[in-house]
Amino acid sequence: MTDGGKGNRLAGETSPYLLQHAHNPVDWYPWGDEALGRARELGRPIFLSIGYSACHWCHVMERESFEDPQTAELMNGLFVNIKVDREERPDLDDIYMKAVTMLRGHGGWPMSVFLTPELQPFFGGTYFPPSPRHGSPSFSDVLLSIADAWEHKRESVVEQAGELTRAIVEEGQQDARAPLPESVLDDSVTALSRAFDPRHGGFGPAPKFPHAGDIRIMLRHHLRSGRNQPLRMAEFTLERMMRGGLYDQLGGGFHRYSTDERWCIPHFEKMLYDNAQLIPALLEAHLATGRDDFAQCAAQSCRWVLREMITPEGGFASTQDADSEGVEGKFFAWTPAQLSEVLGEELGAQAAAYYDVTQAGNFEHGMSALWRPRDDEDVAKQLNISVETLRECMAEARGKLLVAREPRVRPDTDDKVLCGWNGMMIGALAMADQVLGEPGVLESARTAARYVLDGMRTGDGHLHATARAGRAHLTAGFDDYVFMVQGLLDLYEADFDASWVEEAVRLSKIVDAEFWDADRGGYFTTVEGDEQLIARLKSTHDGALPSGAGVHALNLLRLFELTGDTAHLDRARAGMEAQGAMLTRFPRAFSHMLMAVDFLQSGPRAVVVGGEVGSDDTRALLSAVRGRFLPQRVVALAHDNANTQVLPLLEQRGGTDDGARAFVCRNSTCSLPVSDADALLSELARV
Numbered sequence: 001m002t003d004g005g006k007g008n009r010l011a012g013e014t015s016p017y018l019l020q021h022a023h024n025p026v027d028w029y030p031w032g033d034e035a036l037g038r039a040r041e042l043g044r045p046i047f048l049s050i051g052y053s054a055c056h057w058c059h060v061m062e063r064e065s066f067e068d069p070q071t072a073e074l075m076n077g078l079f080v081n082i083k084v085d086r087e088e089r090p091d092l093d094d095i096y097m098k099a100v101t102m103l104r105g106h107g108g109w110p111m112s113v114f115l116t117p118e119l120q121p122f123f124g125g126t127y128f129p130p131s132p133r134h135g136s137p138s139f140s141d142v143l144l145s146i147a148d149a150w151e152h153k154r155e156s157v158v159e160q161a162g163e164l165t166r167a168i169v170e171e172g173q174q175d176a177r178a179p180l181p182e183s184v185l186d187d188s189v190t191a192l193s194r195a196f197d198p199r200h201g202g203f204g205p206a207p208k209f210p211h212a213g214d215i216r217i218m219l220r221h222h223l224r225s226g227r228n229q230p231l232r233m234a235e236f237t238l239e240r241m242m243r244g245g246l247y248d249q250l251g252g253g254f255h256r257y258s259t260d261e262r263w264c265i266p267h268f269e270k271m272l273y274d275n276a277q278l279i280p281a282l283l284e285a286h287l288a289t290g291r292d293d294f295a296q297c298a299a300q301s302c303r304w305v306l307r308e309m310i311t312p313e314g315g316f317a318s319t320q321d322a323d324s325e326g327v328e329g330k331f332f333a334w335t336p337a338q339l340s341e342v343l344g345e346e347l348g349a350q351a352a353a354y355y356d357v358t359q360a361g362n363f364e365h366g367m368s369a370l371w372r373p374r375d376d377e378d379v380a381k382q383l384n385i386s387v388e389t390l391r392e393c394m395a396e397a398r399g400k401l402l403v404a405r406e407p408r409v410r411p412d413t414d415d416k417v418l419c420g421w422n423g424m425m426i427g428a429l430a431m432a433d434q435v436l437g438e439p440g441v442l443e444s445a446r447t448a449a450r451y452v453l454d455g456m457r458t459g460d461g462h463l464h465a466t467a468r469a470g471r472a473h474l475t476a477g478f479d480d481y482v483f484m485v486q487g488l489l490d491l492y493e494a495d496f497d498a499s500w501v502e503e504a505v506r507l508s509k510i511v512d513a514e515f516w517d518a519d520r521g522g523y524f525t526t527v528e529g530d531e532q533l534i535a536r537l538k539s540t541h542d543g544a545l546p547s548g549a550g551v552h553a554l555n556l557l558r559l560f561e562l563t564g565d566t567a568h569l570d571r572a573r574a575g576m577e578a579q580g581a582m583l584t585r586f587p588r589a590f591s592h593m594l595m596a597v598d599f600l601q602s603g604p605r606a607v608v609v610g611g612e613v614g615s616d617d618t619r620a621l622l623s624a625v626r627g628r629f630l631p632q633r634v635v636a637l638a639h640d641n642a643n644t645q646v647l648p649l650l651e652q653r654g655g656t657d658d659g660a661r662a663f664v665c666r667n668s669t670c671s672l673p674v675s676d677a678d679a680l681l682s683e684l685a686r687v
Contacts, residue, residue: 550592611660
């Protein structure tokens, strides 16, 4: 209950999104026994509002409706009102987003759902305006209409809610098991090629999202088939995203999506998970093409993470808002006059031409999002300078503009630490260390991993989903576990500390015990027995986040190569076949699962380097492997203190008095050792 400035029931939560609403006049409850019991006690429907702290339209609806005393009075008198952070509770978001999509044909945030006291949805939508607009009723009219239906047509409402709930439950019980056809990888190329935008890059129309998994599977298709078309699509898409307003041209890091087909105007929020996916895509594209601009973009994005996204505890923050001072994109946009004020007339004019900043602007209020629609050669020709001079000038301009941008009112950062998203970024930074040797990234990844494993775990080894301000809580879901396993395996391949593999094995055992569907195969997203959930759904296709099932299939294949435990291989194959029917029908939606399929079908290599940690000859052999685009492999280091119990493939494969050596193993058979980088590369090419 709201009380004299103390706030409502959200005031005791850790989520910045929930805390944003803690002083609304709405009598908000967090999701939990108190709220659900109150709804049953009063016989009232529940108004469930789901959003996240960086959501622009969530802020708008709060200002217009949730801060309005008259609207709050209606809500408090007619409903039990529950506010949920979708990033903390993806299980609830998934269930009720399915309901909204079934009801409206589309979903989004803020998500507004009305439930019976038994938690069954019967009406829903997204943003509702304070007054009727563009065919949408006002939020107050919706509240009154729902309350009237509950009062006078309750039987019909409950019946509709039951039907909708049954449809959601049945979706989680589908049996999609089927053998994978040999053509499934080729079918993926065909499906993605049909969706490819040859003019602007990307897959599908606007709004365009940076589907990093699609880029990474296309790179693998190129490697597998030798065809150039998949490589061209991946390369062109990354180039256009990297040059677009989707990418923060000054500070590094990618925004969430582009509102237009050209990648020019983004939705300006920055999500940890997007960048955790795009950094590996850029690194792999760099390895596949040799292009330094991909490596530079990956490095700049890592620097953004280290500069702006590390919490005091050492974890990674979740998001940065789209808005500052209540205006979307204000922190990031520029006018020609602002450029000249910072850079002077000549350099300011050059920067305006380079970043396409015009008097009319490409965004709102005469402002422009910085982007690079033209090739450097064309801009240099217009300015009558050399390309080298242009690039030197723009390096100077970027530095000055970044400094000048700092005093602006910054978008808020949601500093809660999400287990799964941290796992993804741990893996991305570990990969940046392997490929680029980028300073600081490995230690930041290690620190975050230790924080999750030490500070976000229960006494029996289970993970918490979220932590902030010294409090870790909420039961971790399937994605939390498998994204952490992925990050730990990437960490091992960066620093060769076998404890990361031990932890990955422990977490994988929990996944098998608590999320595997023994009847139909596949993985549930939640543990069994949660009475507050009306359905137990599965992780299937890729969305904004990778499919957890796809990520874990690859985790298990890597664990098999590292540990030799065939149980990992068997479960990986079963997990793939659990989605076989869906993979066959919709290969475009399963790029991460197909990365696991590609890994298995290619005949993966286990590369064992034997030598002293940090020695020149050991580094030379590791660099040879890490500098080649060969994603279907694992790398292990047999040094003096290597743990051969956890990693039996290291047994008797250490270095010798003559120096470091390397073995390339496939199908449990290893080559004769080689001792120089060229010989190792030849062995990798031959196997």
